[in-house]
Structure formats: structure tokens, C-alpha cells
Amino acid sequence: MEEDQVSKSKQDEFMKIFKYYKSNKSKPLLKDVISVDECGSDKVTEFTPATLKEDPRIESLGLRNPKEWQIVTINRNPGLLFIRNPFTALGQRYWIRRCLQEYSKKPNRLNIDIDGYLQDWWTECFKLKKCDRPLQKKLRWATLGYHHDWDTKIYTEENKSPFPEDLAELSDVFAELLGYTDFKAEAAIVNYYHMNSTLSAHTDHSEVNLEAPLFSLSFGQSAIFLIGGKDKSVEPSAILLNSGDVVVMSEEARLCYHAVPKILPAPNSPWDAKDYNSIPASTTKFKYISEPEEIVSSMNENADNENWYHFRNYIQESRINMNVRQVLNKKQNSL
Numbered sequence: 001m002e003e004d005q006v007s008k009s010k011q012d013e014f015m016k017i018f019k020y021y022k023s024n025k026s027k028p029l030l031k032d033v034i035s036v037d038e039c040g041s042d043k044v045t046e047f048t049p050a051t052l053k054e055d056p057r058i059e060s061l062g063l064r065n066p067k068e069w070q071i072v073t074i075n076r077n078p079g080l081l082f083i084r085n086p087f088t089a090l091g092q093r094y095w096i097r098r099c100l101q102e103y104s105k106k107p108n109r110l111n112i113d114i115d116g117y118l119q120d121w122w123t124e125c126f127k128l129k130k131c132d133r134p135l136q137k138k139l140r141w142a143t144l145g146y147h148h149d150w151d152t153k154i155y156t157e158e159n160k161s162p163f164p165e166d167l168a169e170l171s172d173v174f175a176e177l178l179g180y181t182d183f184k185a186e187a188a189i190v191n192y193y194h195m196n197s198t199l200s201a202h203t204d205h206s207e208v209n210l211e212a213p214l215f216s217l218s219f220g221q222s223a224i225f226l227i228g229g230k231d232k233s234v235e236p237s238a239i240l241l242n243s244g245d246v247v248v249m250s251e252e253a254r255l256c257y258h259a260v261p262k263i264l265p266a267p268n269s270p271w272d273a274k275d276y277n278s279i280p281a282s283t284t285k286f287k288y289i290s291e292p293e294e295i296v297s298s299m300n301e302n303a304d305n306e307n308w309y310h311f312r313n314y315i316q317e318s319r320i321n322m323n324v325r326q327v328l329n330k331k332q333n334s335l
């Protein structure tokens with residue numbers, strides 16, 4: 001092979017693996033996909049941050065006791081942290097519902113905005129009583145806080161709306177427990193995937209602050225997540241993400257290429273696990289949530305199976321990923 005052909009084929013290492021897992025013609029083998037529950041210390045390393053402690057906010061946010069969390073680093077990918085589903089079943093239900101019913105409302109931006117203005121997509125889907133499946137399937141992303149501009153990739157003060165208090169609080173809890181000081185959630189993309197959806201290779205580099213970690217939370221159907229290096233010549237690791245799993249991209253991993261070549265059926269339905277009992281009223285002090293009673297009552301609404309029926313129907317065939325970023329540098333107040 002000529003020298004430039006060799007270097008081209010090296011450059012395409014990421015794409016080669018992406019295409020392999022994406023393929024529907026020849027079904028990919030999953031033997032090299034890291035499943036944190038099943039793999040050994042050659043692939044992952046258990047990690048208990050010194051900052052991991054109980055936090056009075058966790059129950060109201062739908063999280064389990066951090067002492068029970070399984071946290072690992074991925075040996076091939078320094079800076080990448082993985083938390084195996086730290087959510088209760090009620091917590092999974094709450095966050096799935098928020099993504100569908102609340103984060104899809106104005107003033108947040110949606111991919112379907114170009115088809116015409118919809119104030120409230122989820123309600124619109126049920127306007128005629130029967131679910132409008134085609135409209136439901138059209139939603140692919142919503143942006144919150146500083147809105148990601150898909151063309152320019154530049155955030156601006158003019159293109160910004162209030163960041164949801166509950167998601168800011170949840171991100172703050174993860175950041176504090178994992179020892180990332182001063183993290184502030186300022187922008188998020190919510191991705192809505194169906195069984196044939198993919199997300200191509202990219203890096204997230206629009207934020208002014210590239211030192212702050214990026215938190216990526218997955219719910220619903222499973223996915224193969226690829227993460228490689230700073231260019232596409234690095235062969236990516238393939239990691240299985242199940243409902244509730246949290247990936248943190250920090251340090252060296254923050255600017256690495258990543259992608260989702262495949263959505264897979266979830267092996268189980270943790271949103272229907274047995275622990276979806278109501279939680280008690282909270283007197284907890286929150287940093288961002290201004291109405292603590294509201295989050296507790298919204299969380300508890302989901303314990304009612306009838307209430308949760310439409311959300312279950314959606315998530316049984318879809319995956320939702322929320323990825324949360326800090327945009328500004330410490331002490332910077334605006335762009």
C-alpha cells in the first residue's frame with residue numbers, strides 16, 4: 001500500500017468500527033463490546049472517589065445511595081468514567097418523563113421547529129386522543145440552556161433560555177460526588193433515538209470551558225457507544241450503555257471522538273423495577289431547585305402506573321440521552 005493510502009486507512013479506524021456496528025446486513029458480533037457488569041479488570045477498573053458520600057438531595061432526584069453505586073474507569077480511555085445505573089425505578093420514570101413532557105416544550109429548541117412552531121410537542125402528540133406516532137417519531141433532539149447551534153457550532157447569549165433547575169441540581173450532585181468542583185450545568189442536548197437511529201462520529205468542542213466534564217445520561221433502550229481519540233485514527237472502544245447509565249467525559253476523554261452506531265433492545269425494563277414507591281416530602285436545601293415540594297410530587301406522580309402508561313409505550317421502543325455541559329469558564333458570567 002502507498003504511504004498516503006496507509007495513512008488514510010489509519011484515519012478511518014473510527015469509521016471502520018462505526019460501520020461494523022451499524023451494519024444491519026451482517027449482524028455485528030458483540031463480543032468486544034464492554035459490558036461493565038460482565039467484563040474484568042483487563043477492561044475496567046473499579047473507582048471510588050474520595051468525595052463520594054451521602055447527599056441529602058439524592059432521594060428527591062431519584063438516585064440510589066451513592067455507597068451502592070458501581071463506578072468504573074475504562075482502561076483504554078483515560079478520563080472516561082462510567083456509573084452503572086445509579087437511579088431508582090421512580091427516578092428513571094421521572095427523568096424519562098421530563099425529557100418527553102417538559103424539556104420538549106418552548107422555549108427549548110427542537111429539530112422539528114423547522115416544520116412549524118409547536119409550543120408543546122408531547123401534548124400535540126395526543127391531541128386526537130390516539131397517539132400520533134409519526135409526530136412522536138419526528139422529535140430527534142431538544143436543546144436546553146445555551147442552545148447548541150448545529151451549523152455555526154457557536155453558543156451566543158442571544159440564543160439561550162433558562163436551564164432546567166432539576167437537571168442543574170442532578171448534574172451538581174454528580175459533579176460534587178465525583179469530585180469535580182465548581183461544575184455548573186449551562187447547556188444540554190437531549191437526543192431521542194428510535195431503534196434504527198445512529199449518531200455519527202463527532203467531538204464536543206463548542207464550549208468555552210473544555211476543562212469541565214460532560215455528563216451523559218441514558219434511558220430506555222440500550223446503545224453501543226464508541227469512544228476513540230482526538231482524531232479518527234484511534235480505534236474506538238465500544239461500550240454498552242443501558243438505561244440509567246451515566247458516562248462522564250473528562251480530562252483526556254473530554255475532546256475525544258465518540259458516536260452511537262447502534263441501538264439495541266434493552267435487556268430489561270429498570271423503569272418498572274420493584275422500587276418505584278413514592279418518596280417522602282423533603283425539607284432538603286437545594287442549590288438550584290426553588291420549589292422542593294414540586295419535584296417530590298412530580299416524582300411521586302410516576303408511581304401511578306396508569307399515569308405512566310404513555311411514557312412506557314414510548315420508551316419501550318426508544319432511547320433518550322441527555323448530555324449536560326458547562327459552557328463558561330469559572331467566574332465568567334456571560335459570553
Ligand SMILES: O=C(O)CCC(=O)C(=O)O
Pocket residue numbers: 189191199204216218223225258259260321323
Ligand atoms: O447518545 C449518546 O450516548 C451520545 C450523545 C452525544 O454524543 C451528543 O449528543 O453529543
